[in-house]
Amino acid sequence: xxxxxxxxxxxxxxxxxxxxxxxxxxxxxxxxxxxxxxxxxxxxxxxxxxxxxxxxxxxxxxxxxxxxxxxxxxxxxxxxxxxxxxxxxxxxxxxxxxxxxxxxxxxxxxxxxxxx
Amino acid sequence: xxxxxxxxxxxxxxxxxxxxxxxxxxxxxxxxxxxxxxxxxxxxxxxxxxxxxxxxxxxxxxxxxxxxxxxxxxxxxxxxxxxxxxxxxxxxxxxxxxxxxxxxxxxxxxxx
Numbered sequence: 001x002x003x004x005x006x007x008x009x010x011x012x013x014x015x016x017x018x019x020x021x022x023x024x025x026x027x028x029x030x031x032x033x034x035x036x037x038x039x040x041x042x043x044x045x046x047x048x049x050x051x052x053x054x055x056x057x058x059x060x061x062x063x064x065x066x067x068x069x070x071x072x073x074x075x076x077x078x079x080x081x082x083x084x085x086x087x088x089x090x091x092x093x094x095x096x097x098x099x100x101x102x103x104x105x106x107x108x109x110x111x112x113x114x115x116x
Numbered sequence: 117x118x119x120x121x122x123x124x125x126x127x128x129x130x131x132x133x134x135x136x137x138x139x140x141x142x143x144x145x146x147x148x149x150x151x152x153x154x155x156x157x158x159x160x161x162x163x164x165x166x167x168x169x170x171x172x173x174x175x176x177x178x179x180x181x182x183x184x185x186x187x188x189x190x191x192x193x194x195x196x197x198x199x200x201x202x203x204x205x206x207x208x209x210x211x212x213x214x215x216x217x218x219x220x221x222x223x224x225x226x227x228x
Contacts, residue, residue, distance in 0.1 A: 002159065002161070004159075031214075033215065042218065042219075042221060043205065045217075048214050055214055056214045056215060058215065090159055092160075104148075104150050104152075104165060104207075104209070105160075105162075105216060106162075107152075107160040107161070108159050109159040110158075110159050
């Protein structure tokens with residue numbers, strides 16, 4: 001157990017629907033990162049939150065949004081889902097606002113989203 | 117931009133064989149370098165790391181040396197086991213950066 005908890009583990013939904021993925025960071029970590037892992041795109045950085053505030057954005061679609069709550073858990077909202085959104089979505093956490101060079105991330109086990 | 121290039125897989129080996137996965141990087145500064153491993157059905161786990169030139173990271177029999185002159189961080193293991201079957205990702209981050217940049221991943225299968 002890495003200490004980063006993601007729910008649900010699996011999600012199957014239809015095109016056009018909206019889903020919410022949840023992540024609880026490791027105890028003491030203030031930053032949460034979301035990544036999308038697909039077969040053709042590899043691991044793509046989506047967004048980072050630090051202590052409740054958006055810190056950085058990567059290749060995140062406008063149909064996707066995220067937030068981090070006062071208890072530091074984060075949610076990734078995916079709307080108007082398309083078949084191409086099927087992927088593994090990983091959450092990771094780290095202690096600070098930037099990555100301490102010797103530390104890296106702690107990853108959750110991911111949510112597998114299948115859009116049918 | 118900053119990026120990581122890994123050797124393409126898949127790689128299939130017999131038990132006790134020697135494993136090398138090549139990783140080279142492009143970075144504007146002096147990155148910290150990582151190898152992550154993803155076992156089937158699981159998330160990524162940090163395998164080893166190096167934060168400056170000539171550092172050697174090691175863990176579970178795996179080693180990688182930060183080579184600034186060749187901008188490389190190749191992963192090696194002298195004698196692989198079936199349990200080493202996984203996807204291996206090379207990654208980098210720059211000082212005071214907020215994200216890790218990952219390579220495409222290399223799938224390794226070890227046969228008994």
